Amino acid sequence: MFAAQDWKDYELIDTGGGEKLERWGNIVLRRPDPQIIWPLLKETGPWREADAHYHRSSSGGGSWEYKKQIPERWTISYNGLSFHIKPTSFKHTGLFPEQAVNWSWMIDKIHSAGRPIRVLNLFAYTGGASVACASAGAEVCHVDASKGVVTWAKENLQLSGLGERPVRFITDDVFKFVQREQRRGSKYDAIIMDPPSYGRGPNGETWKLETNLFPFVESCMDILTDKPLFFLINSYTTGLSASVLKNILSLSIARKYGGTISCGEIGLPITASKLSLPCGILGRWEA
Structure with missing residues (x-):
């Protein structure tokens, strides 16, 4: 696997139960991911305390539940390159x-x-x-x-x-x-x-x-x-x-x-x- 391991402003904290817990700068997001077909062994505090949680709708699409007030968009960097991050209505953030x-x-x-x-x-x-x-x-x-x-x-x-x-x-x-x-x-x-x-x-x-x-x-x-x-x-x-x-x-x-x-x-x-x-x-x- 070609793995991106040099990030400082991004971290994939944990995965399980069809979801991933990620840190984008100092903001933590909880999002669904179809590849994650293994169970979440324990829903620890970080999972429950995520700043925002994207919920899929049974009728298609989904929406964000904001647990805390976060900026409409913010910036993260990778080796001197900088990018705007913004939670979108279709679960993405504008960066892979x-x-x-x-x-x-x-x-x-x-x-x-x-x-x-x-x-x-x-x-x-x-x-x-x-x-x-x-x-x-x-x-x-x-x-x-x-x-x-x-x-x-x-x-x-x-x-x-x-x-x-x-x-x-x-x-x-x-x-x-x-x-x-x-x-x-x-x-x-x-x-x-x-x-x-x-x-x-x-x-x-x-x-x-x-x-x-x-x-x-x-x-x-x-x-x-x-x-x-x-x-x-x-x-x-x-x-x-x-x-x-x-x-x-x-x-x-x-x-x-x-x-x-x-x-x-x-x-x-x-x-x-x-x-x-x-x-x-x-x-x-x-x-």
Whole structure:
């Protein structure tokens, strides 16, 4: 497992009974997680005293129960990068802390490249990877279909003191954006994507991972430079094996450029049990 173990402002305190107890800075949240199918052995004080608890509704969705008054949003940092955290109506906070293991990897790759690097971040959400790559000196193009999260990503870049770095923020359907980049002859040294299982673009375009992921990765081959640095696919789709990402990368970028592929689970260490929580999968290709 690729585990994000270097956090100071985030901690996965405990898990059990379909829920996780997390510290985000000095605020403790209790949230559901479908991977946690083991029991909560004992509901100790920290569980009962969480600042906010997200309850799922039997009719779908859910809502937050606030035990204490907390800020509408607050800031946490990771190795000099800073991010706004905000509990949303769909249980998320605007950041996936397990992705820190990818941020560190990308920063190392960009630093060691010894040349200017252009990065394309697709399905880029609130910009954790965009901020990380910009901090390493890369030129970044950040693309997501949601105007709200693109605005959030811009704020994270400013919050990290990187507002003057060459980062372009685009609100668009990623598939159509890549097609336009092909026609324009644009090229990138590295591509990152975190595709959803299912989604819709700003004009009603539909995305279904099982149908669209491989042809989309194939289309990205046309916008890579002659000497690409890395290609990263993250996935949170339930039931999708890391070996699937390995096969996709083998049949696309590795077939064209050679290089090395590494795949596996991505996760977080659990303080109380010393176990790890699986949070998704990744597939990395590197030159």
